[in-house]
Amino acid sequence: METDILIIGAGPAGLAAAFETASKGLDVTIVDESLTMGGQLNQQTQVIPSLPSSFQSMRGFEWAAHLTNQLKEYDIRYLLSHRVIGFYKDGSVGITDEQEVFAVKAKKIIVATGAAENAVAFPKWTLPGVMTIGAAQTLINRDFVQPGKEAVIVGSSDFALDAALQLSEVGVHVKGFIEKNAGILSRDLEKIEQVKKIGIPIHLDSFIKEARGIGAVEEIDIQIGTRVFTEKVDLVCVDGGRSPILDIFYQLGCSFGYQKELGGWVPQYNHQFQTDREDIFLAGNAAGISTQGVLLVTGMLAGINACEAVGAITKTIADEEKDFLWKELEILETKYNPTIWEARNRHMENFAYPVIKEQFLS
Amino acid sequence: MDKSTIICRCEEISYEEIEDVLTNGATTFDDLKRLTRCGMGPCQSKICHSLVADMIHEKTNTPYFQIPLPRMRMPLSPIKLETLATNSTSFSSVKSVMDEVELEDGKVR
Amino acid sequence: MDTSYQTIIIGGGVVGSSIAYHLSEQTKEGILVLDQKFPLSGTSGSTQAWVWVHNKTPSWYAEFSMYSAELYSYLSKKIGDVEFKRTGGLSPFFNEVDREKALRLAEAYEQIGIKIKVLSREEALEKEPFLNPAVVGATYSAIDGNVNPFRLVDRYMRAAKKNGVQYSTYNKVTEIQKLLGKFIVVSEKGTFACKNLILAGGTWSRELGKLVDVNIPINQLRGQILVTEPLKPFLNYTISGLRQAFNGEVLIGYSMEQEGFNRATTLDVIQETANMAVHYVPALRKAKVVRAFSGIRAMPEDGFPILGKIPGVENLIVAATHSGVTLSPLIGTLMTELILDGETSIPIDRYSISRFA
Numbered sequence: 006m007e008t009d010i011l012i013i014g015a016g017p018a019g020l021a022a023a024f025e026t027a028s029k030g031l032d033v034t035i036v037d038e039s040l041t042m043g044g045q046l047n048q049q050t051q052v053i054p055s056l057p058s059s060f061q062s063m064r065g066f067e068w069a070a071h072l073t074n075q076l077k078e079y080d081i082r083y084l085l086s087h088r089v090i091g092f093y094k095d096g097s098v099g100i101t102d103e104q105e106v107f108a109v110k111a112k113k114i115i116v117a118t119g120a121a122e123n124a125v126a127f128p129k130w131t132l133p134g135v136m137t138i139g140a141a142q143t144l145i146n147r148d149f150v151q152p153g154k155e156a157v158i159v160g161s162s163d164f165a166l167d168a169a170l171q172l173s174e175v176g177v178h179v180k181g182f183i184e185k186n187a188g189i190l191s192r193d194l195e196k197i198e199q200v201k202k203i204g205i206p207i208h209l210d211s212f213i214k215e216a217r218g219i220g221a222v223e224e225i226d227i228q229i230g231t232r233v234f235t236e237k238v239d240l241v242c243v244d245g246g247r248s249p250i251l252d253i254f255y256q257l258g259c260s261f262g263y264q265k266e267l268g269g270w271v272p273q274y275n276h277q278f279q280t281d282r283e284d285i286f287l288a289g290n291a292a293g294i295s296t297q298g299v300l301l302v303t304g305m306l307a308g309i310n311a312c313e314a315v316g317a318i319t320k321t322i323a324d325e326e327k328d329f330l331w332k333e334l335e336i337l338e339t340k341y342n343p344t345i346w347e348a349r350n351r352h353m354e355n356f357a358y359p360v361i362k363e364q365f366l367s
Numbered sequence: 368m369d370k371s372t373i374i375c376r377c378e379e380i381s382y383e384e385i386e387d388v389l390t391n392g393a394t395t396f397d398d399l400k401r402l403t404r405c406g407m408g409p410c411q412s413k414i415c416h417s418l419v420a421d422m423i424h425e426k427t428n429t430p431y432f433q434i435p436l437p438r439m440r441m442p443l444s445p446i447k448l449e450t451l452a453t454n455s456t457s458f459s460s461v462k463s464v465m466d467e468v469e470l471e472d473g474k475v476r
Numbered sequence: 477m478d479t480s481y482q483t484i485i486i487g488g489g490v491v492g493s494s495i496a497y498h499l500s501e502q503t504k505e506g507i508l509v510l511d512q513k514f515p516l517s518g519t520s521g522s523t524q525a526w527v528w529v530h531n532k533t534p535s536w537y538a539e540f541s542m543y544s545a546e547l548y549s550y551l552s553k554k555i556g557d558v559e560f561k562r563t564g565g566l567s568p569f570f571n572e573v574d575r576e577k578a579l580r581l582a583e584a585y586e587q588i589g590i591k592i593k594v595l596s597r598e599e600a601l602e603k604e605p606f607l608n609p610a611v612v613g614a615t616y617s618a619i620d621g622n623v624n625p626f627r628l629v630d631r632y633m634r635a636a637k638k639n640g641v642q643y644s645t646y647n648k649v650t651e652i653q654k655l656l657g658k659f660i661v662v663s664e665k666g667t668f669a670c671k672n673l674i675l676a677g678g679t680w681s682r683e684l685g686k687l688v689d690v691n692i693p694i695n696q697l698r699g700q701i702l703v704t705e706p707l708k709p710f711l712n713y714t715i716s717g718l719r720q721a722f723n724g725e726v727l728i729g730y731s732m733e734q735e736g737f738n739r740a741t742t743l744d745v746i747q748e749t750a751n752m753a754v755h756y757v758p759a760l761r762k763a764k765v766v767r768a769f770s771g772i773r774a775m776p777e778d779g780f781p782i783l784g785k786i787p788g789v790e791n792l793i794v795a796a797t798h799s800g801v802t803l804s805p806l807i808g809t810l811m812t813e814l815i816l817d818g819e820t821s822i823p824i825d826r827y828s829i830s831r832f833a
Binding site: 392393394395397398401402404407408409411440441442445446447448449451452453454455456457458459460461462463464465467468469 | 516700717748764765
Binding site for chain 1: 368369371372373374376382413414415417418431432433435436438439441442443444446447450451453454
């Protein structure tokens with residue numbers, strides 16, 4: 006199978022990139038493991054803050070539908086419930102539908118594989134009932150399953166607060182946040198206010214000393230300073246932060262740099278959202294963990310750059326659109342957290358000086 | 368975190384086992400993977416790699432940017448052999464041992 | 477860390493660590509192992525680890541391999557459990573031409589006392605019921621087996637350390653000089669002096685040889701191996717091409733590519749390997765592959781081990797070979813003899829580096 010642009014990942018960044026490339030007349034193929042498009046947005050019932058100026062404020066799943074709908078008029082090849090399993094020597098992508106493995110040869114590839122949640126370990130963290138906040142969100146919002154009755158949340162990021170609010174909404178008693186740092190991580194004052202209003206305590210400088218239970222978590226010991234107390238819970242939602250998913254870049258031989266603020270190891274890329282494999286572009290959380298609005302803009306930028314690279318648009322037109330989008334990106338990311346914007350710029354400046362490269366040479 | 372805390376849930380490798388090889392001179396994820404099997408199971412280190420990086424950071428005082436990523440591998444997620452075997456008909460690189468037995472004048476070399 | 481040693485071994489893989497261990501059993505004089513990375517980061521940590529004798533040709537090389545394989549049972553008693561299992565080795569074939577080869581092989585081996593049976597289709601299927609029923613026959617040898625390479629090198633290393641051997645890892649050797657009868661070994665982390673110097677650099681032997689102006693003709697040959705999820709024990713033998721490990725995983729692969737030091741895997745070879753697996757053992761169809769890895773074989777130009785003293789430089793020894801796992805107990809033993817007694821109990825003249833001169 007041949008295509009102009011292969012987009013790996015149908016989350017917000019991938020769909021934005023698909024719109025930019027398909028609307029310029031290119032032959033576009035999208036591959037995603039899931040049966041539905043929109044990625045993590047489908048689990049997000051909260052209103053997504055700080056969208057680009059051209060978008061109305063929407064809830065996550067509404068936004069997924071919007072991004073999907075705007076592709077309807079284009080003849081895009083959708084490989085849903087398909088997954089990328091590796092690469093051929095000639096650079097073709099190996100994709101499977103579980104029946105067979107076939108090769109897709111693309112002029113340019115845009116990798117928008119998103120982020121993975123990091124684990125948080127404590128004694129007996131492997132007991133059933135301990136899960137990531139993302140897993141809990143999937144259970145309540147996609148599968149309509151209540152993951153427990155009495156819960157604690159480990160962490161205090163925006164996502165942790167969202168998870169707590171949504172759990173409360175479906176009737177889970179959230180008994181507290183356990184934050185190891187001295188301050189709340191979320192910068193969303195409104196959300197913090199909401200959490201306080203429904204009376205969920207936020208324990209700072211604290212951690213889970215131990216979980217106990219036979220076959221599933223039944224209680225946990227929480228340590229705050231030197232004080233230890235026990236809570237009865239059947240659900241522990243952990244937020245260990247998120248990191249870009251790197252396996253595809255790694256297999257492609259792309260190089261990596263390290264930026265803590267972007268989630269740790271990030272594929273190295275330039276201002277064109279192009280990796281050091283010049284046929285490989287990237288977008289979304291894969292290019293550094295940020296807010297949904299930013300993910301969308303990076304998808305648009307990667308799409309426009311890919312269009313320019315295959316000659317579907319002129320440099321003049323591309324530059325004009327990119328200038329506008331870069332300004333938008335700066336505003337959105339700085340408003341959310343200026344240190345992320347600074348880290349992104351540092352990361353791009355380091356393009357020529359990757360920390361990990363040629364990972365297959367022994 | 369106590370010594371019995373599981374770090375790699377696929378292979379059930381504990382904090383203590385990893386600590387042991389770190390004190391024996393291992394410095395990277397791949398070093399300790401080969402010695403403990405940490406990260407060798409179905410998830411291929413996707414869950415444990417950040418926990419192990421934290422341990423390497425604490426035990427060896429190595430800054431995070433100097434702790435290399437674990438080697439990532441194909442297939443990117445597990446796949447059935449029969450699926451993998453589709454659309455592959457030729458044997459250009461894969462050999463049989465018998466191919467290597469060479470005869471000279473009808474006799475083994 | 478000391479700076480002066482009786483013996484320095486460059487390379488802490490299965491060959492270097494075996495030499496370190498065996499030597500340390502016989503002498504308490506200082507031994508240092510230098511490794512540019514960490515033991516198991518090279519070939520020794522990326523192998524199917526067959527202990528394999530049969531189908532090695534010519535017969536004198538098979539004989540040499542057999543002596544080494546014989547040492548394994550004893551070795552496990554000394555250094556601890558390395559999951560060595562003498563399963564017996566089975567090489568299935570699928571056409572009559574290969575049966576002819578097999579019969580000739582068995583004939584040649586008989587003269588040196590290695591028993592190889594050429595099995596009929598029925599006999600092969602009786603031994604290994606999950607083989608493809610389309611099999612025409614198989615060669616069978618009782619000597620062959622396999623070992624856990626991670627445990628093997630780890631146990632060599634631990635036993636050697638217990639005997640006082642020092643390891644310096646992530647320490648690449650950059651320069652070697654000979655001064656007043658001693659070797660001066662310059663490494664990234666310091667300079668060391670020694671009387672005996674052993675080059676056990678595996679795939680990097682050629683590069684290592686350059687430091688002492690010696691041509692060690694070792695090339696790289698890549699192999700890609702697939703690993704399945706753990707399955708119930710169902711394979712009885714080490715089959716040439718695949719084996720089942722202690723924990724139930726099946727390791728599959730027998731590919732050869734000249735790719736230098738590039739350890740990438742490619743879907744092309746992974747799929748070929750999968751195809752081979754389901755051809756040999758159709759029952760593997762539903763098994764899931766969890767990972768694939770590449771290993772770079774150290775392949776001497778003529779395929780045979782390069783062992784022994786390097787002519788013209790006193791106390792300089794090379795030990796570089798393919799099949800390092802199979803041969804490591806014997807090489808460790810013989811190199812120890814060579815260092816301490818100046819001669820070996822089994823002749824190694826055929827393996828001298830001088831054959832390339």
